[in-house]
Amino acid sequence: MGTRLNVLMHDMVPKHQIMDIEEVQTLLTDYHLTMEQLLKIYHDDPIVKSIDAVPGNVVRITRKSHTAGEAEAYRLVVRRPKK
Amino acid sequence: MNEQYIETIDSYTLPETIHKLISDWLAQHEVDEEIFDRILRRLVRIHEADLPVKTHDQLITLILKKEEKGSPVTDDQFDEILKRVVNEYQSTRIEPCEAVGIIAAQSIGEPGTQMTMRTFHYAGVAEINVTLGLPRLIEIMDARREPSTPAMTIYLEDGFRDNRDRAREVSWDIEASPLHEFGDITTDMENMRVIVTLNKAVCDKRRIKVSEILERAPTKIRDRRHYRDFESEVDEQAGILRFLPKDQGSYQNLFQLVEHVRNVIVQGIDDIQRVVVRKESGEYILYTEGSNLKDVFEVEGVDTTRTRTNNISEISQVLGIEAARDAIIHEANSTLREQGIGVDVRHIMLVADMMCMDGEVKQIGRHGIAGEKESVLSRAAFEVTVNHLLDASIAHEHDELCGVTENVIVGQPIRLGTGDVRLVVKPMQPITKTGEN
Numbered sequence: 107m108g109t110r111l112n113v114l115m116h117d118m119v120p121k122h123q124i125m126d127i128e129e130v131q132t133l134l135t136d137y138h139l140t141m142e143q144l145l146k147i148y149h150d151d152p153i154v155k156s157i158d159a160v161p162g163n164v165v166r167i168t169r170k171s172h173t174a175g176e177a178e179a180y181r182l183v184v185r186r187p188k189k
Numbered sequence: 190m191n192e193q194y195i196e197t198i199d200s201y202t203l204p205e206t207i208h209k210l211i212s213d214w215l216a217q218h219e220v221d222e223e224i225f226d227r228i229l230r231r232l233v234r235i236h237e238a239d240l241p242v243k244t245h246d247q248l249i250t251l252i253l254k255k256e257e258k259g260s261p262v263t264d265d266q267f268d269e270i271l272k273r274v275v276n277e278y279q280s281t282r283i284e285p286c287e288a289v290g291i292i293a294a295q296s297i298g299e300p301g302t303q304m305t306m307r308t309f310h311y312a313g314v315a316e317i318n319v320t321l322g323l324p325r326l327i328e329i330m331d332a333r334r335e336p337s338t339p340a341m342t343i344y345l346e347d348g349f350r351d352n353r354d355r356a357r358e359v360s361w362d363i364e365a366s367p368l369h370e371f372g373d374i375t376t377d378m379e380n381m382r383v384i385v386t387l388n389k390a391v392c393d394k395r396r397i398k399v400s401e402i403l404e405r406a407p408t409k410i411r412d413r414r415h416y417r418d419f420e421s422e423v424d425e426q427a428g429i430l431r432f433l434p435k436d437q438g439s440y441q442n443l444f445q446l447v448e449h450v451r452n453v454i455v456q457g458i459d460d461i462q463r464v465v466v467r468k469e470s471g472e473y474i475l476y477t478e479g480s481n482l483k484d485v486f487e488v489e490g491v492d493t494t495r496t497r498t499n500n501i502s503e504i505s506q507v508l509g510i511e512a513a514r515d516a517i518i519h520e521a522n523s524t525l526r527e528q529g530i531g532v533d534v535r536h537i538m539l540v541a542d543m544m545c546m547d548g549e550v551k552q553i554g555r556h557g558i559a560g561e562k563e564s565v566l567s568r569a570a571f572e573v574t575v576n577h578l579l580d581a582s583i584a585h586e587h588d589e590l591c592g593v594t595e596n597v598i599v600g601q602p603i604r605l606g607t608g609d610v611r612l613v614v615k616p617m618q619p620i621t622k623t624g625e626n
Contacts, residue, residue, distance in 0.1 A: 111486045111493045118497065118504065118512035118519075146548040153509035167511055172518070172534040175243030176206070181510075184548065 113152045120169040122153050125180070130164045133180060147181040159183045191215050194225050201229075203236055206246055214253050224256060231267060238275050248274065286609040288593070293536035300530040301326065317465055317478050319499070325524045329517060332544065332552035334502050339480035341461070344495040345473060356466050356473035359490040361395050363477065364464040365457040368406055368450060371395070372428070376447050381437050383450050387428035395456060399428045402455045406430060409453050416449045418442060458484045482507045505550050513550050517541040567594040 113119060125133070134140070141164075147154055149161050159165055163183045171177035194215050198208065211232060220228075231252060235245050248270075255262050262270065283289060304323040320328070320338045328336050343363070349355045368374070372387035385406070392399050407421040407430075422431040432450055434442040463478040480498040485491055486507070498504060499520060505513035518534065518541045525532050543558055544551055551557035555572045562568050565588045569577040590596055593603045602608045 113508050115494045116508055116512065117495050118515045119508055120511050120515070122511070145546055147510055148548040151509045151548065152507060153511065169511070169515075171241075172538065173243075174241035175246060181548070186548070 113156055119153060120167050122157055122159075123166045123168070124157060124159050125164045125166050129166075133164070141182060144180055144182040146184050148186040149183055150186055154183055161185050191219070194220075197225075197229065201233065203232065204242070206242055207232060207236060207249060210246065210249050210253070218257065220256070224261070227261070228252070228256065234271060238271060240274065240278055244274065244278060286606050288605045289539060293539045296536045297525075297532055297540070300525065300532055303530065304528050317463065317476050321524055321527055326521065329501065329521050329524070330540070330544075330553045332502065332550045332557065336499055336501075338478070339460075339498065339500050341475075341477040341480045341482070341485065341498045342496065343475040343477060343485060344492040345475070346490055346492045349490040350472040350474075350492075353466070353468075353473060355490065356475065358396055359488060360464040360466055360475050361397075361456065362488045362490075363457055363461055363475065363485060365454045365459050365461055365479075366395070367452045368402070368455050369452070371397075371402055371455065374447065374451055376443065378440075378443070381434065381443055383432040383443070383447050385430040385432070385450060387430070389428060397456050400425055403428070403430055405455050406450070406453055407432075409455065410449050413459065414449050414453060416445070419446050458488075461485075501550060510545050510548055510550070514541045514545040517544060517550070562592070564588050564590070564592050564595045566590075566598050567592050570594050570598065 114122070144164065147165060149159075154165070157165070161183050165181045165183060167179045167181060169177050169179060195212050198211055198215075203211075211228070232249065235248055238245070240248070252262060252267075301323065304326065317340060318338060319325075319340050320336065324337070343359075344350070345356055345359060349359055368385065371391055372385055375384050375386075377384055387399050387402060389399060392402065403423050403425060407419075410419070411417050418435040420433045420435065422433070423429075424431075432446055434446050436442045458481050460481040461477045461479040465476045467474055467476060480500045480503060482496075482498050482500070482503045483506075485496065486493050497516070501513055501516050501520065504516045518537050521537045521540070522532075522534060525537075540553065544553065551561075553559065559571045560568065565577060565581040565586050569581075588595055590599065590601065591604070593605060596603045
């Protein structure tokens with residue numbers, strides 16, 4: 107029965123999308139960022155697993171915002187550091 | 190006619206929400222080319238004003254409503270409206286170099302002093318008590334592995350949510366029920382054994398098979414309760430279970446065994462001690478004491494899109510970091526609101542963003558955000574000063590003096606607000622040796 111749960115459908119989970127390399131490039135130049143400055147998301151995060159993202163991908167997250175209606179955030183997929 | 194309009198709109202690259210608003214509206218209304226042109230012109234201007242989604246959606250809906258009523262906004266009025274909205278929006282934006290962290294800390298901290306120390310609130314449901322007030326707020330900020338009173342709100346799927354009996358059935362699959370609720374347990378002192386006689390009627394009512402209980406009870410005592418000094422016999426026909434302690438001479442073992450047999454959980458999810466079914470806005474909702482998101486999601490009839498828990502670390506494990514961020518905002522906001530304290534959600538969002546920045550939920554404090562700062566002086570200023578200074582000197586650490594705390598300590602202007610403005614000189618012509626241009 108474990109297949110019934112689709113984590114992407116849950117109310118608390120915003121939309122996640124893997125970004126193309128070109129999109130990432132424009133994002134980085136637009137905001138004058140380096141890859142290390144992006145927010146992180148671990149490779150074993152349930153959402154990352156279900157959209158098949160791999161370390162190095164950048165995920166675009168479209169959140170429902172309390173203030174702006176909709177807001178975008180970007181997270182870089184990284185390996186979970188070993189304790 | 191309308192297809193043509195929609196095609197024209199498609200040729201502009203408008204954001205999804207605007208596009209949807211206008212094409213939905215066009216699908217329902219017949220309009221002249223003149224009116225359409227006017228709407229389109231305004232749409233493009235609203236889009237170019239770069240307003241938040243919520244604001245421009247509201248603006249567009251209002252304009253469309255005016256058109257519907259046949260009293261459209263005039264061009265002058267539209268200009269004025271847009272100008273004022275843009276001004277209002279610009280004035281709500283935070284200024285560059287503003288210390289948002291300090292503002293958030295004060296905005297949450299000051300009302301926090303007015304919160305009651307101990308509040309037990311019954312979550313609107315009799316018997317289920319949830320920690321609220323200051324202890325709960327501290328719990329959220331500390332990112333505790335488990336809250337002191339874990340609780341869930343379980344929504345049900347279609348077909349279950351409007352039927353009390355079916356909602357009750359789901360609750361039996363969730364609530365942890367010990368063996369003694371399913372039959373009589375007697376201690377036979379003479380023959381040194383424990384006899385369980387299952388009550389068939391109760392089992393039928395709770396929709397669990399007798400054979401299932403007979404099989405589950407002994408294995409669960411071994412696996413879950415870690416008690417192995419016994420043997421068991423099953424009489425499936427009569428629904429009888431016999432437990433024999435290994436040490437036939439010890440009454441102590443026998444009584445220990447009885448305790449384990451009485452309390453072994455044979456139906457439901459172990460972590461969920463109590464379930465209350467309640468009708469709210471036309472549907473049955475289950476409130477629980479205890480939380481296990483993963484197992485509850487696998488129970489038949491549970492709505493896996495709305496069910497939630499107050500255990501944030503569980504959410505981050507099952508639904509990911511973004512859901513955890515959402516949960517932190519929701520929990521902190523509702524804790525504050527319950528006390529009648531209005532804190533702007535922006536401050537809470539900033540805190541939640543900081544906590545979820547690196548892919549896992551980190552506490553605010555010396556094991557989390559404050560403890561991972563780059564600067565030695567900044568860390569030492571927070572807690573356990575001597576340890577930080579000692580460790581830093583052993584490790585030969587440097588301090589770049591970029592942050593606020595370090596600069597306050599050494600007495601330099603801080604790089605925030607007006608302190609962040611540097612004078613940059615761009616000479617028009619190369620300066621000659623004599624200093625003349």
